[in-house]
Amino acid sequence: xxxxxxxxxxxxxSGDFDKAMAALTLANGAAGQGMEVTIFFTxxxxxxxxxxxxxxxxxxxxxxxxxxxxxxxKIGLSKMNFGGVGPWLMKKLIRQKDGQTAAxxxxxxxxxxxxxxxxxxxxKLLGIRxxxxxxxxxxxxxxxxxxxxxxxxxxxxxxx
Amino acid sequence: xxxxxxxxxxxxxSGDFDKAMAALTLANGAAGQGMEVTIFFTxxxxxxxxxxxxxxxxxxxxxxxxxxxxxxxKIGLSKMNFGGVGPWLMKKLIRQKDGQTAAxxxxxxxxxxxxxxxxxxxxKLLGIRxxxxxxxxxxxxxxxxxxxxxxxxxxxxxxx
Amino acid sequence: xxxxxxxxxxxxxSGDFDKAMAALTLANGAAGQGMEVTIFFTxxxxxxxxxxxxxxxxxxxxxxxxxxxxxxxKIGLSKMNFGGVGPWLMKKLIRQKDGQTAAxxxxxxxxxxxxxxxxxxxxKLLGIRxxxxxxxxxxxxxxxxxxxxxxxxxxxxxxx
Numbered sequence: 001x002x003x004x005x006x007x008x009x010x011x012x013x014s015g016d017f018d019k020a021m022a023a024l025t026l027a028n029g030a031a032g033q034g035m036e037v038t039i040f041f042t043x044x045x046x047x048x049x050x051x052x053x054x055x056x057x058x059x060x061x062x063x064x065x066x067x068x069x070x071x072x073x074k075i076g077l078s079k080m081n082f083g084g085v086g087p088w089l090m091k092k093l094i095r096q097k098d099g100q101t102a103a104x105x106x107x108x109x110x111x112x113x114x115x116x117x118x119x120x121x122x123x124k125l126l127g128i129r130x131x132x133x134x135x136x137x138x139x140x141x142x143x144x145x146x147x148x149x150x151x152x153x154x155x156x157x158x159x160x
Numbered sequence: 161x162x163x164x165x166x167x168x169x170x171x172x173x174s175g176d177f178d179k180a181m182a183a184l185t186l187a188n189g190a191a192g193q194g195m196e197v198t199i200f201f202t203x204x205x206x207x208x209x210x211x212x213x214x215x216x217x218x219x220x221x222x223x224x225x226x227x228x229x230x231x232x233x234k235i236g237l238s239k240m241n242f243g244g245v246g247p248w249l250m251k252k253l254i255r256q257k258d259g260q261t262a263a264x265x266x267x268x269x270x271x272x273x274x275x276x277x278x279x280x281x282x283x284k285l286l287g288i289r290x291x292x293x294x295x296x297x298x299x300x301x302x303x304x305x306x307x308x309x310x311x312x313x314x315x316x317x318x319x320x
Numbered sequence: 321x322x323x324x325x326x327x328x329x330x331x332x333x334s335g336d337f338d339k340a341m342a343a344l345t346l347a348n349g350a351a352g353q354g355m356e357v358t359i360f361f362t363x364x365x366x367x368x369x370x371x372x373x374x375x376x377x378x379x380x381x382x383x384x385x386x387x388x389x390x391x392x393x394k395i396g397l398s399k400m401n402f403g404g405v406g407p408w409l410m411k412k413l414i415r416q417k418d419g420q421t422a423a424x425x426x427x428x429x430x431x432x433x434x435x436x437x438x439x440x441x442x443x444k445l446l447g448i449r450x451x452x453x454x455x456x457x458x459x460x461x462x463x464x465x466x467x468x469x470x471x472x473x474x475x476x477x478x479x480x
Contacts, residue, residue, distance in 0.1 A: 011182075013182050022331075026331075026464060029465050033469070035468075035472075042182065044178075078364075099445055121185070124257055125254065144185055144186060144189040145192070145193065148168075148189055148190050148193060152166055156471045157317065158331075158477065159318040171478075203342065204338075204398075284417055286413075305349050305352070305353065308349055308350050319479065
């Protein structure tokens with residue numbers, strides 16, 4: 001029987017551009033070291049998994065969803081967002097340096113088959129349907145219990 | 161001798177409504193799985209344990225305390241607070257969905273006898289007296305050293 | 321062969337005054353218990369390690385660096401910053417209580433020989449040169465891979 005891989009489990013609660021980049025950088029680094037990596041996307045972090053903004057029929061849901069940005073290219077910085085100037089400036093800087101943008105890191109995470117878990121309760125609360133999420137073979141929908149089971153067996157756990 | 165329960169240790173540094181909900185959801189989930197859960201409330205997180213706003217005699221303390229919200233029903237969102245509209249909207253949404261509000265999660269945590277620890281240094285700094293805290297049998301006042309001892313034996317630790 | 325010391329590994333991503341104080345308090349407490357402590361300063365957290373604001377030749381770098389505060393005495397609160405009044409008020413309060421300021425905690429961390437690691441990618445992105453960092457024997461520059469190797473062997477890991 002092969003030895004179990006060491007694990008990294010992260011909760012991505014934040015929907016901030018810079019924190020998402022940090023989470024994805026850690027995820028890709030750990031996967032590159034042969035660790036088994038799981039990211040549990042919840043609350044604001046859920047926006048990274050959203051593909052479209054199809055209308056919701058319920059008013060409150062629709063209002064709340066409208067207020068939330070969609071996708072890895074649209075999210076703001078946790079500091080110095082300046083109405084979007086901050087993220088724009090950072091992307092410029094990253095390109096100048098031949099660094100990886102958030103979108104690059106996101107794609108790399110999928111290439112490295114990092115487990116993405118969409119928080120079931122957040123989906124329900126925000127009225128997001130599974131077909132509004134990105135297409136990815138290693139994306140599943142699950143609750144906090146399953147995440148905790150995995151985190152208990154992990155060498156490293158982070159709340160981001 | 162019975163085997164020690166697996167442990168979850170969290171520092172709740174944030175006083176944001178949404179992060180408090182995330183911490184309490186993790187706490188309740190872990191306790192439901194038979195884990196021993198400890199939440200160390202420090203800094204802004206301390207506001208969740210405050211029961212009243214009795215006056216302080218010292219001006220600076222009083223000013224700082226006045227600026228801080230009191231109790232689980234009064235705290236704001238980490239994003240999109242909109243002068244309180246965000247939390248109100250979220251509570252509405254949660255009720256529509258028959259979900260659990262922050263107050264529900266807080267009560268459930270107490271029913272599940274989750275260990276609440278009020279950070280001694282934060283109490284002293286903010287001039288909060290023990291009698292200003294909520295009444296709860298499993299609430300104790302302790303320092304960071306005790307928290308670290310517990311975290312070292314924990315399968316999962318989070319800073320929230 | 322002596323037993324390895326238990327380890328605490330922290331990522332300090334935030335550049336907020338209050339979160340830096342929390343990280344340094346945990347670091348000093350853990351070092352006081354004989355733990356081996358590493359703080360990986362990345363992104364906004366990198367500002368705590370900056371010594372000067374020498375000009376950068378590249379415009380975008382220079383603009384981004386200008387927007388970032390420098391050093392442990394200049395950073396703001398994560399909440400209620402009020403244009404600097406919040407941190408000023410907190411320092412006043414701490415002095416009244418004979419508590420430790422952020423600068424005290426920072427010096428103590430260096431006395432306790434806590435390992436400081438400056439994130440290589442953040443330095444490159446922000447155009448910060450090694451000679452712009454504080455002088456400290458236990459400061460090194462490294463990447464996320466080395467941090468993860470250390471975190472895997474740590475009893476406690478936090479993302480702050």
